[in-house]
Structure formats: C-alpha cells, structure tokens
Amino acid sequence: MALYSEKxxxxxxxxxxxxxxxxxxGIGEVGNAACGDIMRVYLKIEDDIISDVKFETFGCGSAIxxxxxxxxxxKGKPLCEAEQLTNQAVAExxxxxxAHKLHCSVLAQEAVRAAVKDYYGKRGQKDGKIQV
Amino acid sequence: MIYAxxxxxxxxxxxxxxxxxxxxxxxxGNPSSLHDVGQKAALALWSARERIAACIGAxxxxxxxxxGGTEADNWAILSAAHExxxxxxxxIVSTAFEHHAVLNCLQKLEKQGFEVELLDVHESGTVxxxxxxxxxxxxxxxxxxxxxxxxxxxxxxxxxxxxxxREKKVVFHTDAVQAAGYLPIAVGAQNIDMLSLSGHKFHxxxxxxxxxxxxxxxxEPLLAGGAQERGRRxxxxxxxxxxxxxxxLEEVCASMEVNRKKLVSLRDRLIAGLSAIPHAALNxxxxxRLPGNVSFCFxxxxxxxxxxxxxxxxxxxxxxxxxxxxxxxPSHVLLAIGRSPEVAHGSLxxxxxxxxxxxxxxxxxxxxxxxxxxxxxxxxxxxDKVSGKKPFVL
Numbered sequence: 001m002a003l004y005s006e007k008x009x010x011x012x013x014x015x016x017x018x019x020x021x022x023x024x025x026g027i028g029e030v031g032n033a034a035c036g037d038i039m040r041v042y043l044k045i046e047d048d049i050i051s052d053v054k055f056e057t058f059g060c061g062s063a064i065x066x067x068x069x070x071x072x073x074x075k076g077k078p079l080c081e082a083e084q085l086t087n088q089a090v091a092e093x094x095x096x097x098x099a100h101k102l103h104c105s106v107l108a109q110e111a112v113r114a115a116v117k118d119y120y121g122k123r124g125q126k127d128g129k130i131q132v
Numbered sequence: 133m134i135y136a137x138x139x140x141x142x143x144x145x146x147x148x149x150x151x152x153x154x155x156x157x158x159x160x161g162n163p164s165s166l167h168d169v170g171q172k173a174a175l176a177l178w179s180a181r182e183r184i185a186a187c188i189g190a191x192x193x194x195x196x197x198x199x200g201g202t203e204a205d206n207w208a209i210l211s212a213a214h215e216x217x218x219x220x221x222x223x224i225v226s227t228a229f230e231h232h233a234v235l236n237c238l239q240k241l242e243k244q245g246f247e248v249e250l251l252d253v254h255e256s257g258t259v260x261x262x263x264x265x266x267x268x269x270x271x272x273x274x275x276x277x278x279x280x281x282x283x284x285x286x287x288x289x290x291x292x293x294x295x296x297x298r299e300k301k302v303v304f305h306t307d308a309v310q311a312a313g314y315l316p317i318a319v320g321a322q323n324i325d326m327l328s329l330s331g332h333k334f335h336x337x338x339x340x341x342x343x344x345x346x347x348x349x350x351x352e353p354l355l356a357g358g359a360q361e362r363g364r365r366x367x368x369x370x371x372x373x374x375x376x377x378x379x380x381l382e383e384v385c386a387s388m389e390v391n392r393k394k395l396v397s398l399r400d401r402l403i404a405g406l407s408a409i410p411h412a413a414l415n416x417x418x419x420x421r422l423p424g425n426v427s428f429c430f431x432x433x434x435x436x437x438x439x440x441x442x443x444x445x446x447x448x449x450x451x452x453x454x455x456x457x458x459x460x461x462p463s464h465v466l467l468a469i470g471r472s473p474e475v476a477h478g479s480l481x482x483x484x485x486x487x488x489x490x491x492x493x494x495x496x497x498x499x500x501x502x503x504x505x506x507x508x509x510x511x512x513x514x515x516d517k518v519s520g521k522k523p524f525v526l
Contacts, residue, residue, distance in 0.1 A: 009440075012437070013444060015510070018510045019510075020515075028495040029512065033440050033473075033474035033477075034472070034473040034474050034514050035473070036434055036453060036462065036473070036474075036477035037434065038511075038513050039304060039512075040512040055510075055514070056435070056513055056515060057510060057511070058432065058434055058507075058510065058511040058513040058514070059434050059437065060434050060435075060436035060437050060453070061436055061437050061440045063434070063437075064437055064510070090278075118396050
C-alpha cells in the first residue's frame with residue numbers, strides 16, 4: 001500500500017521489541033480502546049540505561065510501526081535520551097507518516113515518556129524535566 | 133491474489149470492455165451532432181438507456197446518466213427537497229446508516245433549513261415500513277432509504293417502504309448502488325420513484341451511474357449548460373461508459389439467480405469459518421444480507437492492521453475502522469447497529485463475487501484467523517481481556 005513508506009511496512013511486518021517484561025522497572029500506557037489505539041511500553045533500567053524495552057500495541061499499522069521504531073530508538077540508551085524522544089524523530093525515522101497518522105508517533109512518544117515517569121515514580125524520584 | 137472487496141469496486145467484465153471498445157471505435161461521435169457520426173452515437177446512447185431501463189423495469193425516458201452513484205444520490209435528494217420546499221414541505225426521512233453520498237447531502241440540506249429524521253436501523257441493520265409510516269408527516273417531501281447497506285450488506289424492505297410512501301404521497305428514493313446485480317430491481321412493482329445506480333459496482337466502468345426518475349418526477353438540473361439528458365443534465369454524454377454499463381448490467385442480471393446460489397454458498401462458508409474465531413461476531417443478520425457480503429468484528433484487534441496483514445498475504449478486503457477512513461471515528465454504520473467504538477475499530481468486510489472460489493474462501497478463513505491471532509498476541513487490550521482486567525464484549 002502506497003499509503004505507508006517501506007520503512008513503516010518493514011516495522012509493521014516485523015515489529016521489534018514486541019512483548020512484555022515481567023519485572024519491568026517502568027510501564028507506560030497511553031491511548032484508549034474507543035479511539036482505536038492503546039500502547040503499552042515496558043522498561044528495564046540498569047544504571048540509568050534502558051537495558052531492555054518491550055511494547056504491546058492495539059492499533060493500526062502506523063501505531064505498531066511507531067511503537068517498534070520508538071522502542072528501537074531508545075533501547076540501550078540513557079534514560080535522559082528516552083525522555084527527549086520526540087514524535088518528529090519517530091516519524092522521520094520511519095521515513096514519514098501520512099498527516100492523519102502523525103498522532104501514532106505522538107502516542108509512541110507519550111508511551112515512552114509515561115514509562116520513564118513511572119520508573120521515576122517507583123524510585124520515589126521527581127524529575128522536573130519530564131513533560132507528559 | 134484474492135480479491136474480496138467487490139463492494140468497493142469490481143473488475144470490468146470482458147463484455148463491458150468489448151462494448152466500450154466497440155463504441156470508442158465506431159460510435160465515438162457527439163450524440164448532439166446532427167450528422168451521421170453524431171446520430172450513430174445518439175443511437176448507441178439510446179440503446180444503452182433502453183437496455184438499462186429494461187433491467188430495472190423502467191422506461192428509457194426515465195433513465196438519466198450521471199457521473200456515478202454519488203451524483204445520482206445527490207441529484208435525487210436535492211431535486212425532491214427543492215420541489216418539496218416549493219410547497220412548504222421541508223421534512224426528510226432517511227436512515228442512520230446510509231452511504232455518505234446520502235448522509236452528507238442531507239446534512240447540507242439541514243443547514244438550509246430542512247429537517248432530517250434518521251431512522252434507527254437496530255442491531256439487524258434494517259428499518260421496518262412501520263417505522264417509515266410513523267415518521268412521515270404532512271410536510272415530508274422525501275423518504276430516502278437504501279436498498280442494501282454497503283458495509284454490512286443488510287437488505288431493506290424497499291417494496292413495503294415504497295408502498296407506504298405511495299399511500300402517503302411522498303417521493304421515495306432508494307440508493308440501489310450495492311443491490312444492483314445482486315438483488316432484483318423492478319421500480320414499478322417495488323413502488324420506487326427514484327433510484328441510484330453505479331456502473332463499477334457490477335463489472336461496468338467507473339465514472340458512470342444512473343438516476344432513475346419515474347414519470348412525473350422531473351429532476352432539477354444541477355449543472356448549467358447544454359440540453360443533454362432531456363435538458364436535465366448538461367455535458368456531453370459519456371457514451372462508451374454508458375454502453376459499458378448497459379452491457380455489464382445486462383450480464384449480471386441474466387446470471388443473477390445462478391450467481392446468487394453460488395455466492396450464498398461461498399458467503400455462508402466464510403461466515404461459518406470466521407465464526408470459529410473466538411470473540412468474533414457477524415455484523416448484521418445471517419441471512420437477510422447481500423449474497424456476497426460478510427462483515428465481522430474481532431475483539432482486541434484494530435481493523436487497519438488486520439487489512440495490512442491480509443494484504444501482505446495477497447487478500448484484498450476492507451474495514452470500517454477509523455484508521456482506514458482518515459477520520460477519528462469508526463464506521464457510522466457499525467455504530468448505528470449498536471457496536472461500541474472499540475469493537476467497531478476491529479471490523480473486517482469481505483465482499484465476494486461469483487468469480488471467487490471455495491478454495492479462496494478457505495484461504496481467507498486461514499489468513500484471517502492467523503492474522504487476528506498475531507495481532508491479539510501483541511494487543512494490550514486483548515491481554516487485559518484474557519486476564520480478566522477488562523470484560524469481553526463479543
């Protein structure tokens with residue numbers, strides 16, 4: 001389908017980091033079923049580094065591809081980088097998304113940030129830099 | 133490749149293509165020209181008109197060629213509304229799950245001061261003649277109810293509704309775009325005043341449709357220009373497309389009964405196969421539906437991703453999910469039959485044709501089942517339902 005770039009289709013067909021982490025250090029969930037997309041991101045953190053990340057997504061092709069790309073972009077990276085992940089960066093890495101699908105990349109950004117926030121919350125830390 | 137999206141469009145039949153090519157080679161003139169070349173085209177156009185009229189039990193003078201189903205719907209509705217307004221009648225009765233060509237046209241009229249009443253179509257996806265009778269008022273100028281729904285394939289009792297409209301002297305229009313070629317049409321016996329057809333839904337060409345308007349109903353011109361279509365629709369007629377549409381319609385009408393039997397068997401096998409998937413439900417009733425229509429909702433998955441997976445396996449289908457429409461809301465048809473937005477997002481429409489085979493149906497069942505399973509395995513919504521955190525709906 002020409003609606004999506006080859007990159008989107010690649011990540012949709014073979015999504016990376018699908019699944020959950022039993023003893024996750026941070027979990028973020030955004031979206032709702034009535035709107036047609038839910039993303040859940042699981043983080044495993046070691047020394048402020050994202051040592052593992054998994055996602056589960058209910059949503060359209062670009063929602064699944066955005067989740068896959070976003071998790072790939074933050075895996076092995078310091079937490080502070082994950083906090084800075086933007087939806088534009090996700091969309092660009094996917095070689096662009098159709099205008100009416102950009103909200104999928106926004107959801108991916110929000111899911112990652114929610115998971116980081118959850119991690120800090122669990123650790124009892126407050127971090128003013130987080131904007132969710 | 134398995135094409136199971138015949139409600140979207142159909143491949144042109146060889147007969148239609150041959151009719152068009154012949155017309156382009158031999159009767160390519162302008163039907164308005166007085167010379168021989170033009171008059172040959174005029175004769176060809178008239179023959180297309182006669183043949184289409186014969187297929188729906190109309191007279192050729194009652195057939196107006198349009199650019200497609202959308203124009204025919206708009207034309208019928210606007211004409212009847214404006215005619216009604218002249219007599220102070222500004223009330224229109226329709227249903228909640230009409231095609232957008234009807235609904236958006238009605239919305240436009242609402243802004244102009246018309247009152248539109250959309251009847252509830254219930255879980256079954258149909259309205260009764262009693263509902264229509266109950267909605268008609270002294271100032272009702274039009275009842276427009278589709279013959280068969282484009283998404284869930286439910287068939288509406290147009291003959292009875294038409295009878296009610298006749299009795300109450302209200303103009304009755306039906307959008308028969310999805311029904312043509314699959315269900316019999318007899319405008320007289322079915323009490324239909326106006327009816328819309330689209331050529332490409334029954335193996336004819338795209339870009340052509342027909343508005344049938346019975347004698348006594350004069351459609352108001354939408355376009356200003358020449359005197360084509362008896363002064364009602366300006367613009368040089370698309371003669372090759374009219375010839376292609378006539379040939380295609382004749383062909384499907386001639387084989388309607390044979391095709392229906394074959395299609396019902398394919399459809400029912402597909403419904404049985406997909407019903408085996410847990411937490412899945414058929415949209416609309418099992419038997420009161422177009423012979424080739426199968427529409428399902430699968431809980432915990434989103435329709436667009438399901439379509440993409442099927443497309444990857446060479447299966448062409450359609451969905452009423454918001455993501456396939458470019459809007460944020462799922463199909464108004466599925467919401468109208470009482471599906472929740474969550475469930476409506478997980479819809480799949482498969483529309484078969486006589487060219488489909490039992491082997492293809494078996495392959496579709498396998499592919500849908502595996503794709504739904506694959507998407508559910510990564511769906512947090514499905515996971516929450518399985519673990520009991522959220523309830524199952526289907």
